[in-house]
Amino acid sequence: MSIATRFGSLNPSSQVTAFTSGTVATPSAKRSFDTSAFEFIAGHVLESETSSLSFTGIPGTYKTLHIRTTARSNGGQGDLNFRFNSDTGNNYHNHLLTFYASNVNAYSQNSTSSTRSACLLTGDTSTAQPLDCFGVGLVWITDYASSTKKKAGKSYCGHAGAYRGGEAQWFDFLWTSTNAITSIEFIGTLRPGSRIDLYGIA
Amino acid sequence: MAGSTFEVIASYTVTSATNNIVMSNIPQTYTDLVILGVARITSTASQSNLKFNDESLSAYGNVTSSNNGGTGLVGARDFNRLQVDGPGALGSTTTADWFAPNEYHIMNYTSSTQKKNVISFGMSSDNGSTLDYCGFQFNVWNSTAPITKITFVTNGTNFAVGSGWTLYGIRGK
Numbered sequence: 001m002s003i004a005t006r007f008g009s010l011n012p013s014s015q016v017t018a019f020t021s022g023t024v025a026t027p028s029a030k031r032s033f034d035t036s037a038f039e040f041i042a043g044h045v046l047e048s049e050t051s052s053l054s055f056t057g058i059p060g061t062y063k064t065l066h067i068r069t070t071a072r073s074n075g076g077q078g079d080l081n082f083r084f085n086s087d088t089g090n091n092y093h094n095h096l097l098t099f100y101a102s103n104v105n106a107y108s109q110n111s112t113s114s115t116r117s118a119c120l121l122t123g124d125t126s127t128a129q130p131l132d133c134f135g136v137g138l139v140w141i142t143d144y145a146s147s148t149k150k151k152a153g154k155s156y157c158g159h160a161g162a163y164r165g166g167e168a169q170w171f172d173f174l175w176t177s178t179n180a181i182t183s184i185e186f187i188g189t190l191r192p193g194s195r196i197d198l199y200g201i202a
Numbered sequence: 203m204a205g206s207t208f209e210v211i212a213s214y215t216v217t218s219a220t221n222n223i224v225m226s227n228i229p230q231t232y233t234d235l236v237i238l239g240v241a242r243i244t245s246t247a248s249q250s251n252l253k254f255n256d257e258s259l260s261a262y263g264n265v266t267s268s269n270n271g272g273t274g275l276v277g278a279r280d281f282n283r284l285q286v287d288g289p290g291a292l293g294s295t296t297t298a299d300w301f302a303p304n305e306y307h308i309m310n311y312t313s314s315t316q317k318k319n320v321i322s323f324g325m326s327s328d329n330g331s332t333l334d335y336c337g338f339q340f341n342v343w344n345s346t347a348p349i350t351k352i353t354f355v356t357n358g359t360n361f362a363v364g365s366g367w368t369l370y371g372i373r374g375k
Contacts, residue, residue, distance in 0.1 A: 038208040043375025068234060068374065070310045070319065099267040099277030132346055136309045136319040156321060158265055160342035166265035166279050168340050193316060197233065197374030199207065 041065075043197035049074050050190050055198050056183040060145035062200030065181070067139035069157070071194035072131075073121035080119040080137070080188040084151065084181045088113055096171030099158075114187055115173035118196070120157045121188060134194070135159035144181040151175040205231065207373050214354075215366035219244050223354040223361070225369055228311075230348055232371030235308040239367030240301035241291035241356070248293060248358030250304050250365075251285040254318065254349045260284050261344040268337035285355060286341040289324015291365075293358060301364060302326040311349040318343040 039062070044053050058065070071080055083092065090111040098105045109116070119137035137157030143149050151174070158168035175181075186196060209232075212225045228235070241250035260282040270276045280287065289304045307321040320343070325336035343349075354367060 040207045040373055040375075045375050068307075068309070068372070070316070097267070097275070099265060099275075101265075101279045102277055104267070104275045104277045130317075132315060133317050133342070134310070134319065136307075136321060136340070138307060138321060156323075156338060158321075158340040159319065160263045160265050160279075160340045166263065166340065166342075168265045168267050168277070168338065170267070170338065193313075195233075195310060195374065199372075199374075 037202045039200045039202075041198045041200050043195065046190055046192050046194045048192055050194075052185055052187050053190075053196065054183055054185040058144075058182050058184065058198070059200070060180050060182070062145070062202055063142065064201040065139075065141040065144045066199040066201055067118055067137070067141075067184075068197045068199070069119040069137040069139075069195065070134050071119040071121055071137075071188070071196065072134045072191045074189045074191045078121050078188060079117035080121055080135075080186055080190070081114040081116050082118050082184055082186045083114040084175055084177070084185075085179055085183050086185065087175070087177065091176045093174040093176070094171055096169055099168040100166070115153075115175070116155075116171060117157055117169060118155060118186060120159050120167055120169060121190075131191070133159065141181065146178070147180055148178055150178060151181060205373060209371050209373075211235075211369045211371050213366070213368040216361045216363050219360040219362055221356055221360045223367075224351060225354075226351045228350050228352065228369070229371070230312045230350070231373070232312070233310065233374035234372045235306075235311050235349070235352075236370040236372060237304065237306040237308070237352075237367050238370070239304045239365070241289070241304050241365045242301045242362040243291045243293045243356050243358035243360070244362050245359035246293040246295055248291060248356050249288055250291040250302070250324075250361070251288045251355050251357065252306065252320070253285050253353040253355055254343050254345070255347060255351050257343070257345065262286055262341060263344070264339050264341045266337060266339045268335060271335050286320050286322070286343065287339060288322050290326030290335050291356060291358070291361075292326050294362075304367065308349065313346065314348055315346055317346060318349060
């Protein structure tokens, strides 16, 4: 018989059980991490359609920025790209792998006006992409606050559609500036319910 | 904002070979869930998968990227799956004491209006004595229900002793 085990005071009802034979090891005591090591900086959860949104005044007190996205286009399927410090020049380079069904493609995109992509966006209106299907993405930018280094980062993003579509991307991006990143603008028309959260990692 | 940004919710380590490990009553107070762990299977190499709530239907789909055991990049798309197809897990024919790292990001898991997305990363390697795999996946659970239960399940026989996972909650806006 499986054994239910209770956890620390903040989540007293959480349980871990094993259905089959064997014993349930006493789980690790619930604990919190040092709050300064991984901190929520700011976030947007859209209540109405938005064509772009920005994080400004980003503090330079962390080592790495981390962005987590759940988003959907209000137009056709596409990318949620971003740029730094209002730089609209062709100062971004991207290298990516894309996976779509059985297809694998590799690209380099040099001297573009933004990075790709914080999120792959499912398209709108088609019955193959119902409105409750969103794309997701994870982005890391290390040494974002440096004043001596060009900026580089990576992203994993994609969507599995309503299991009738789907694409995955893995890419790195470069910004040819040594300026510390103090603002990030996301470019793409987003539906309500889309979310972008920004975190700082010490 | 109450509570820390990144918190341990639950943790489990296999001490006797078993399958279908359940983490239930997951609090709905975070934005995303993250699972980090390692897995090894008592039968031949297979997968370390997830199921949500009490879903028994073929309600999962995925887009997969893989190095295909070092033979070249491949992509794949599967529908009507019975689980979130997770990272690989080394099996009984591989060198002892090697475990495969598992990482899952379950995004916006408390939403009652959005289908659920999972990003998973994994590799299964015993330093080349058998085929080494690495890759990442995007999964969707075709349900708008908030996730309150996660079951770790292998399509092999059992998870081996030493396998285990920690479930974390990340708070956003």
